[in-house]
Amino acid sequence: KQEVTQIPAALSVPEGENLVLNCSFTDSAIYNLQWFRQDPGKGLTSLLLIQSSQREQTSGRLNASLDKSSGRSTLYIAASQPGDSATYLCAVLPVSSGTYKYIFGTGTRLKVLA
Amino acid sequence: ETGVTQTPRHLVMGMTNKKSLKCEQHLGHNAMYWYKQSAKKPLELMFVYNFKEQTENNSVPSRFSPECPNSSHLFLHLHTLQPEDSALYLCASSQSASGGADTQYFGPGTRLTVL
Numbered sequence: 001k002q003e004v005t006q007i008p009a010a011l012s013v014p015e016g017e018n019l020v021l022n023c024s025f026t027d028s029a030i031y032n033l034q035w036f037r038q039d040p041g042k043g044l045t046s047l048l049l050i051q052s053s054q055r056e057q058t059s060g061r062l063n064a065s066l067d068k069s070s071g072r073s074t075l076y077i078a079a080s081q082p083g084d085s086a087t088y089l090c091a092v093l094p095v096s097s098g099t100y101k102y103i104f105g106t107g108t109r110l111k112v113l114a
Numbered sequence: 115e116t117g118v119t120q121t122p123r124h125l126v127m128g129m130t131n132k133k134s135l136k137c138e139q140h141l142g143h144n145a146m147y148w149y150k151q152s153a154k155k156p157l158e159l160m161f162v163y164n165f166k167e168q169t170e171n172n173s174v175p176s177r178f179s180p181e182c183p184n185s186s187h188l189f190l191h192l193h194t195l196q197p198e199d200s201a202l203y204l205c206a207s208s209q210s211a212s213g214g215a216d217t218q219y220f221g222p223g224t225r226l227t228v229l
Contacts, residue, residue: 004156034217043116043204043220044157089157100145100211101170102218104157 002027002094006105013080014113021075021108023090028068031093035064035075038087038107047088048075080112117141118221120205126227127195135190135224137205145211146188147218148180151202163188164211195228202226 003026013019023033032051036044048057048064050073056065061078077084087109091102118139127133139146148160162170163182177199179191188205202223208216 036220041223041225043118043120043222044206045116045220046217049217091157100147100162100208100216100218101159101172102157106154106156 002030002092002097002103004090004092004103004105006088006090006108008108009106010109010111012111012113015080015082017080017112018076018078019080019110021077021088021090021110023073023075023105025071025073025092025103027094027096028071029095030068031095033064033066033073033090033092034102035062035073036089036091038089040086044089077110080110082112082114084112085110116219116221118205118207118219120203120221120224122224123222124225124227126229127192128229129195129197131195132191132193134192135203135205135226137188137190137221139186139188139205139207139219139221141207141219143207143209143219144185145208145216146182146185147206147208147211148188148190149204149206149220151204151223153201157204161190162211169211192226195226197228200226200228 035047050066063076087107089107091104145164161180181189204223205221206218208218
């Protein structure tokens, strides 16, 4: 059964720091992996989607990498800003569970201090 | 705004009440989803509708009853809920539920409290 773990659960950093959020999953047979952002009391916003054949994706100050064989992904945020404060969720789409049943981690709650 | 709206945003109900959550998407998608997000737990998929047909019921208790009258609207009818059903209920949509790589777009959620 696929499980997704995100470490750390919470992170507080000063503005301007580069930071890395980690996601690990137990079954490497996945279609893709997505990183989402969730602001308090709000829904989820998709940040980056990495297909199983890809190694990384970039969008602005965000870079996500995928190492399928080791079951790991990282989300790198460059030059962090207070507006980056949110919960970041990682989700994988396992091959075994169909084409839409994402398995989510519990998230990393990020606070960027001004 | 993601193009997915949910109403109401907050709901407080007693265990004997009947209420409904509504979701509407303006993206022309064909698949819609209900998720439950409880405190300190991962998001759980509840139901999936693809082209108005229910394709997934993730062992959800019968006190939750979904309805999808068309590809743009999704309802979750609630009755005889328990306090442990208090959570954030998120609706999402995607182009279809058979592509494998379709991004899901999420609504803002309904914060449900069951007293």
